[in-house]
Amino acid sequence: MSTPTIIEGTVPFSVPAANKPCYTWYKIFGDLNSGVTPLILLHGGPGCTSDYLICFQEFNAKYNIPVILYDQIGNGRSTHLPEKLDDEEFWVESLFHDQLRSLVSSLGLDKEEKGYYILGQSWGGMMGSTFISTRPKGLQKGVLSNSPASLDLWLEAANAYLNEMPEELRSVLEKAEETGVYEGEEYENASTEFMKRHSCTVEWPEEFLEVMRWMKEDPTVDMTMNGPSQFVAKATGSYSNWSAIEAVKNINVPMLVINGVNECATDKAIKPFLDGIKDVKWVKLQNSTHAPMYEEKEKYFEVIAEFLLGKTSS
Template structure:
């Protein structure tokens, strides 16, 4: 069952990015009262190219702590403006970098009129993007949560490769053949990668409807994922382009707000993948939630929401 959106409202915020060569809009949903004295929380989804749905259950923070929660779809995904024409790097060189996502967030904060004080929770890629945003020391940012976010794409890929080697040999053989033939869109690749995801992305199975809604949306338009290099030609075990060299190592020390790092066991942001955050951010706390992988908000929702709620409401 999908998370209820009862009591919330949605809207479209204009997004001005001249090199897009057309008007853009950011879709958003608000739970709670933005006019209250409670600092609002902006949730940033993963991907790149996923969308907000799998984070909808963060509305629990509104229900339990009266925290206004804002979810939105990053440009090129979900219900925000899509840009399939930018898949051509010849016509749109250097279009997909972290800065377009930063500027989208800045303009959304201004549109909703709370840019003077807010918190951010970034999930997976959303946390990677949020950590880079935070290291620029934006005005108004009070607290930062990096949920299941790796400090570099290289660390995330290293974990993926390590987990691949733990699959049954027959599954590894399928992936080896798929990789050789570049057949990542094949049914056999999908079967093995679904099992891979069950082990390391979300252990709740069948996958919740909130997750499936995000998966369906990402499958319908792969422009952002491919153009930014998150998957190299569809291969989830390789990265290239902008994302291939993305890292916060040597930069995370510039994050000056209190930061909570959350991760799970045997997931893309486990182990050394978060070490640069823990070692470099001056005011940081790491919580590894036992019995979870890449989706603790779904796998152990009550414990996860308690941790997040306490961090955001602490004196």
């Protein structure tokens, strides 16, 4: 059996407002010169890392589709900018679009003979949906996985789930919202329980925990764009009013939308994607919440591969 091709590296990313050299870290499973269109993965957040998507190495091995992971700016192995904490004019969606565009160009995937697919998961699908709406050169198909069409729709679902929590847990989370104190063992336990119900219902793998370690080590992006609350958007900042409802009407490539059950990317939250995108297919995974790459991996990979390798129309 031949040894799988794995390439890891960095490419420069010009960010004039950063006032220092920046770079994007990436990792490739498979051969970009194989003639098979590669899949670029956009991880969640804002403020997470790509570690939890490392399982897509298995996707590459099974379906022979090259996979490209990368860490978004401010996270993981890409350039960190802790000096930009609370700089809401810096941490805007277009920054992440520019980084993705830079990576695509650096890898030569925007050339006519190359091309690529995109899969955005959670925030990656949110940011990815608006990126795809710009009709980037070389993009052939896109997948929006566990992503809402607006932040308001996500928060609406989160608060509905909060109301369903046992009283002893709900009261702890509500107290944190009232006081603005998001720390302490009780809060950590209640927050973890919420995530176990609505984000990942199986035992959290090491890769999942690694993301949390990165976020704890440098919370710059998360705290500036999200703030400390799971249930209320920051009152200011470009992300607080985020919506792709109008933008996705401009998408002109085939798209796949995936969601699960009891997650914040509810059927209502993804409906604007289904209504607005001209060529769209929807798959709902019945045994997953927000982390199908761990909760229902084989089925999840199968659905993605079938869409990417199958017909171009839904």
